[in-house]
Amino acid sequence: MARVPDGVARRLDELIGLGDAVGPSRTDANYVDAPAFYPWRAASIAFLERVLGATDAYTVQFKPLTDSEFVDTTKYGTGILRHVQHDLNGGYLLRLADSSLPT
Numbered sequence: 001m002a003r004v005p006d007g008v009a010r011r012l013d014e015l016i017g018l019g020d021a022v023g024p025s026r027t028d029a030n031y032v033d034a035p036a037f038y039p040w041r042a043a044s045i046a047f048l049e050r051v052l053g054a055t056d057a058y059t060v061q062f063k064p065l066t067d068s069e070f071v072d073t074t075k076y077g078t079g080i081l082r083h084v085q086h087d088l089n090g091g092y093l094l095r096l097a098d099s100s101l102p103t
Contacts, residue, residue, distance in 0.1 A: 004088045008051060012085050015044050019078035024071050031069045041066050044077060048084070052093065058084050 018040045025031045044066070048059040058080055065076040087093045 008088070009085075011047060012081060012088070015040070015047060016078050016081050016085065019044070019074045019081065022074045025069075030071055032071055032073060034069060037069065037074065040074070041077065044081060052084070 018036075022036045022040055023033050025033050045059070045063060048056070048062055052059055054060075062077060062080045065080065066073050084093075
């Protein structure tokens with residue numbers, strides 16, 4: 001099983017923590033704190049695109065699920081990041097086309 005590089009695992013942990021820390025807006029509890037939310041969203045998308053690719057199902061799903069300022073949006077996003085973490089740690093994101101397996 002391939003080992004996840006420490007930097008990738010560490011950054012994913014950071015992004016999950018940052019998403020968990022995004023709270024509601026001080027003016028309306030139905031919406032997120034935008035100054036915390038948008039940098040987290042941008043960093044998460046950049047991470048997903050660099051690590052998994054722009055067309056990976058996780059990346060594709062993350063974008064629309066985090067495309068609003070409703071307070072539950074970060075829960076959807078961190079949920080996806082947690083699944084990415086689980087799949088990376090379990091070795092489930094191996095792309096056979098990129099492996100050294102004989103064809």
